Amino acid sequence: QVQLVESGGGLVQAGGSLRLSCAASGRTFSSYPMGWFRRAPGKEREFVVVISGSDKNYSSDSVKGRFTISRDNAKNTVFLQMNSLKPEDTAVYYCAAKSLGYKTDHYYTSASDYGYWGQGTQVTVSS
Numbered sequence: 001q002v003q004l005v006e007s008g009g010g011l012v013q014a015g016g017s018l019r020l021s022c023a024a025s026g027r028t029f030s031s032y033p034m035g036w037f038r039r040a041p042g043k044e045r046e047f048v049v050v051i052s053g054s055d056k057n058y059s060s061d062s063v064k065g066r067f068t069i070s071r072d073n074a075k076n077t078v079f080l081q082m083n084s085l086k087p088e089d090t091a092v093y094y095c096a097a098k099s100l101g102y103k104t105d106h107y108y109t110s111a112s113d114y115g116y117w118g119q120g121t122q123v124t125v126s127s
Contacts, residue, residue, distance in 0.1 A: 002026040002116055004095045009121030012085055016125075020080040022095030022118055029116075030073035033098040033108050036080045038091035038123075047109040048093070051078065058107035063089075085125045092120040 008020040022034070035050040049059040049069045057069055068081040078095060098108055099115030108114070 004097060004116055004118035006093065006095050006118040006121040009093060009123045011124045011126065014085060014087055014125055014127050016085050017081070017083045018085065018123060020082065020093055020095075020121060020123075022078045022080075024076045024078075024097065024116075027116075028076055029078075029097045030071070030076065033102055033106070033113075034069070034071065034078045035096045035098075035108060035114060036067075036069060036078075037094045037096060037111055038089075039094070039120075040088070040091040043091075045094070045111055047111070049080065050107050050109060052107055053098075053102055053104040056105065056107075058109070060109075082123070085123075087125050087127045090123060090125050092122050094118055094120045 003025045005023050033053050036048040039045040051069045066084045070079045095118040096114035097116040
C-alpha cells in the first residue's frame with residue numbers, strides 16, 4: 001500500500017517560515033521525480049516545485065528564491081522549506097510522486113504527470 005503523508009503545515013505570520021515533510025511508505029521513491037503542488041481557496045491546483053530524477057530543482061516563479069525542495073533518500077522523505085511566506089502562499093499543499101516512466105532530467109510541472117498523492121497539509125499565512 002503506497003502512501004504519501006504530508007506534515008508540518010500550520011499557521012504562520014507573513015515573513016515567517018515553515019518546513020513541510022512528505023514521508024513515503026510502501027515503495028521507494030528516491031529515484032523518482034517528486035513535486036509539491038498547492039491549491040489556494042478559489043483557485044486551481046498549481047505547481048510549486050519539483051526535484052527531478054537526477055536531483056535537480058525547479059520552482060514556479062511565484063516561489064523561486066523562497067521555497068526549496070530537498071530529499072532524504074535514506075528516509076524516503078521529501079521536504080519543502082518555505083521562507084519569507086506571504087499571505088498568497090496560503091493553500092493546501094500536496095506532495096506527489098511521478099508515475100512510472102520519466103525522463104531523468106525533465107522537470108515535471110503538470111499534476112497529470114504524477115501518480116501518487118498525499119492528502120495535503122494546510123498552510124495559512126496571516127498578514
